[in-house]
Amino acid sequence: MKDEIRKHMRKKREQLSESERKQASKQVARWLETLLKEDMLIASYRAFRAELEILPSAKGTWCYPRVLDETHMEMIVPDDFRRGRYGIEEPIGKSVDPKQIDIILVPLLAYDEKGYRIGYGKGYYDRYLKKCSALKIGVAYCFQKVADTWPHDLDVKLDLILTPAGITRV
Numbered sequence: 310m311k312d313e314i315r316k317h318m319r320k321k322r323e324q325l326s327e328s329e330r331k332q333a334s335k336q337v338a339r340w341l342e343t344l345l346k347e348d349m350l351i352a353s354y355r356a357f358r359a360e361l362e363i364l365p366s367a368k369g370t371w372c373y374p375r376v377l378d379e380t381h382m383e384m385i386v387p388d389d390f391r392r393g394r395y396g397i398e399e400p401i402g403k404s405v406d407p408k409q410i411d412i413i414l415v416p417l418l419a420y421d422e423k424g425y426r427i428g429y430g431k432g433y434y435d436r437y438l439k440k441c442s443a444l445k446i447g448v449a450y451c452f453q454k455v456a457d458t459w460p461h462d463l464d465v466k467l468d469l470i471l472t473p474a475g476i477t478r479v
């Protein structure tokens with residue numbers, strides 16, 4: 310079932326036009342701006358496939374995920390980017406202590422109204438979120454909401470969902 314949702318959502322995302330994606334990114338950026346403060350450390354991501362792209366903001370210090378192995382990732386304040394494993398652009402720079410992150414923007418394939426998510430199924434974010442005390446924000450297109458994601462014990466709940474339509478507390 311989870312796999313069917315993954316497949317379905319990947320397909321739906323890919324069917325969006327370039328201008329629909331751009332529009333969604335801009336709308337999300339406007340909501341996000343209201344949450345950011347200059348002294349924050351913000352963990353974002355570099356969109357790949359048809360993920361909702363997070364546009365840069367002048368506020369705060371930003372860091373991005375780098376995959377370490379099959380199951381773990383770290384967050385890096387980038388000096389530069391390079392295409393890494395899976396074809397995602399990955400940062401080169403200094404690793405941050407997960408405890409220092411104030412806001413983490415979490416990519417996802419689907420989310421439910423309780424704040425649980427379905428990702429690519431490797432558990433990278435599930436593991437990383439356990440180490441964070443940050444405000445956890447799932448970023449999604451509106452259609453990525455589903456009735457249930459069948460969370461297991463290891464799944465970490467998100468605090469907020471950010472979509473082009475606005476910010477929802479979950």
Ligand SMILES: Nc1nc2c(c(=O)[nH]1)N(C=O)[C@@H](CNc1ccc(C(=O)N[C@@H](CCC(=O)O)C(=O)O)cc1)CN2
Nearest residue numbers: 354355356357374376382395397416428429431433434
């Ligand atoms: N932009 C972005 N960066 C991110 C993530 C993300 O979801 N989005 N990640 C969040 O986890 C990590 C990368 N996770 C990934 C997990 C699976 C696949 C992937 O392509 N899986 C194949 C299956 C291949 C295999 O089993 O080896 C697939 O889905 O077809 C790619 C990235 C770290 N960086």
Ligand SMILES: Nc1ncnc2c1ncn2[C@@H]1O[C@H](COP(=O)(O)OP(=O)(O)OP(=O)(O)O)[C@@H](O)[C@H]1O
Nearest residue numbers: 426427428429430431432433434435436439463464
């Ligand atoms: N904290 C953890 N420690 C060890 N294993 C974990 C942890 N979190 C998740 N896993 C394992 O990782 C795998 C992927 O988990 P899950 O089905 O929740 O994927 P997902 O939510 O789609 O993942 P992702 O975080 O990659 O987006 C599962 O086999 C799960 O048991």
